[in-house]
Amino acid sequence: MKKPILTLILALMAAFAHAQVQILPLWEGTPPLQTQMDLQEEVVYQDIIRIANVQAPTIEVYLPSKQLSTGQAVVIFPGGGYGILAYDKEGTDFAKWLNAQGIAGIVVKYRLPISKSLTDAKEVPLMDAQRAIRLVRQNAAAWNIAPDKVGVLGFSAGGHLASTLSTQYAHEVERPKDAVDALSARPDFSILAYPVISFRDAAVHAGSRKNLIGENPSQELLDRFSGELNVNAQTPPTFLVHAQDDKGVPIENSLLFYSALHKNGVKASLHIYPTGGHGFGFGLGKGSVETWRDTLLVWMHEL
Template sequence: MPINKTFLTFCLSLVMLNSFSQNEIIPLWNGDIPNSQKSNDKEIVLSTDATRISLVQTPTLEVFLPTKKSATGKAVIICPGGGYKYVVYDWEGTDIAKWYNSKGIAAFVLKYRLPNSKSVKVSYEAPLQDAQRALRIVRSQAEKWQVNPNKIGIMGFSAGGHVASTLGIQFDKPNIFKETTIDAISARPDFMILIYPVVTMKTDYTHKGSRLSLLGENPTDVLINQYSNELQVTENTPPTFIVHATDDAAVPVENSLNLYKALKDKGVKTEMHIYPEGGHGFSLAIGSGYLQTWPDRLFDWLQSF
């Protein structure tokens, strides 16, 4: 039976399209992962209304690049949320990356280690270690991805906002592992974007689940202060964009308000948008009235870089 040429052409087109649409996924660490140990934990991927990844064993960066014709040279590393229990990989990760690509901005979705895995030795150190390495990887390969090494930002949602703000504010925290050449590259983001972020670990306004996962049941005052990022802001903290909803019942808006004040007091250029309604975890807020215009405000802000 002869093969229909039209059907064959269609199949070939699908194969070619699929080959072009596959994104590069890069392991953050070559060889042994620092601050890790052997365990029986296995990475779990649960896909329901969104894809949630828990017990992350191999932290990665997924690369999303705009077409060369529209590339602006800007890049953003995205840290999805999930209360430090899982990573909401598509809802606050790949969906956001595709939005950036539509604006000519390269995006990198970070699948970072979570502190509740037995494979992590010191719970609170792993997310920052992964974020530092992610920034250094993107900066070291900027030419390959047509990215300006001085226009690389960090973005985070909810607990991912804590990962992002910890990097943005404590990017120069020394490594406790044996360094390689890449670790000499600056891990300072050129700008920081925080969407309904967990910022503080103090009991008055923290997200209790994130604090418990990251710091444990009875953290010391030293640890609480170290990971309360509103207390760690310096003049060298990068320019920051913040979005939060007043009626956020999971992560109180005071997380953002207190961080804004700390940034202002240190003279850090900051723009903040507080919406009266929106709750928590709204991502791009599609179908949520004028709340869904917050990405437009972000795009406007990004024009200054």
Template sequence: MKGILKTKGIRTALLIMLMVAGKTFGQRKTINLWDKKVPGAIANADYKETNSDDSWMQRVTNPRLDVYPAPAEKATGTAVIICPGGGYSGMAIGHEGKQVAQWLNSLGITAFVLKYRLPDAAIMTDKSIGPMQDGQRAIRLVRSRAKEWGIDPKKIGIMGFSAGGHLASTLSTHFNTKVYDESADATSARPDFSLLIYPVISMREEITHMGSRINLLGEKPSAEQVNNFSNELQVNSETPTAFLVHSMDDGAVPVENSIQYALALKKNKIPCELLIYEKGGHGYGLGKSGSTESDWSLACGRWLKAKGLIN
């Protein structure tokens, strides 16, 4: 009985904390990723950005970061760049973006919501690398301006949900891949840690989310493309530590995505933590069902503390 009451108390405290966060913290400003022309961009006057109720975004042509600074009295120097999911066809910028940024703020973490270009041949010369270009640039930009935001340049993480988790794991395994001319942007694009929540990791047909694969690589990708963007196959000794969350009954993105990535990290002696819940399905953001998967953010906070990333 005490355990039940304690769990309910923790959930109540988290809800109160998030409500307070929503009032106390907020997006302070938005910054564009690219000073000049977006690399690989194709001008298309008919391609217009849409944003439904500030919760679902599509057709981004101007990639940018929404900045949520940590409150000064709580700031830990840690930063996280958030990649919302949406099958590479849209972005759930509400429950996988803004709400997550406010939760990170409550932990003393400065958060950035990445509004990245979604892969589309109508606006880019190579749609398979468009999101990665924006992700690498975002990490470099945050790291190069770390002092301005009171951030430790060695404590910059990447976070992704669903297809945003594929982008986050791509940035964790392809940070040395040159996808744009960074001659004037030599800052490291390697994240220091990753938080992967019900992520798409693989492009292999047997475990991928097929919609994400088709949107990123097309209907008939080559075997080389599939292997290159199956990030469980790209882990090496330089891949950053990771915290992963998945549910066994995820009917959209098979749990094997997280399992295979965690095993690859283990093989390369990279520390990681993998939480697998019996239920939860897919797309639950911070969790609100009251079931066990709703506690993943509490476990994540403990992991971040154990890593010395928050107080």
């Protein structure tokens, strides 16, 4: 068990030493669907970094050295039930690890729908996700990224956001547009780790559903934000990983999405591990699930 942990530590150290890091705002000025209020972002440093009440969404960009770069980029959406962001455990830690593999990692600090400053909260996370993909493509040449090798990685509720982006990348909300909006928001591939997918009762993660679409949502909203109902042939290739003993987000979420992908002829890879629980992240010390990243890298290479 010690060898994989040491290898990970060395990889992260190497990535941190060579990575080029920058933070960019998603939007100029006040973001769309938001009013100016005297609200402060909340950052709590405990066992992990938890960010809440995001008012100024950003992307934090980690670039590998040019000699290591594969041209691939992964836009990362941390989880947290649409109430907080597990920003390092499911964000920056993975960006640094990706850098060690020659892959750009871009962490999205997206706005959370429980913020009182939002005028149409349910639309905001997807809007921020679309913007993040477009900004990566806009900067692809400068960042040594191939614009047709830009994927997404989402954990838990961040997986719900990544799956929503993968199925609703062309969704439009009336707002002022700029040159960035001319670029595609469709991910070239999608990686979903213990994702929230369905808002139907059999598999629902109640906290994520409540935070995104409220206590008593209409059937139309339930269907729109249940990812398995929105897959089509244009949904990008998808890698799913889940633990059978996940008590927070049932494995039925990944099973439903995989089934929909298969029915629509979308290439998909589903990996269910017997143990790991919810929120296993890297999976270190949790048995066979700690090898999931090796399997992921093989899948990404085959893309």
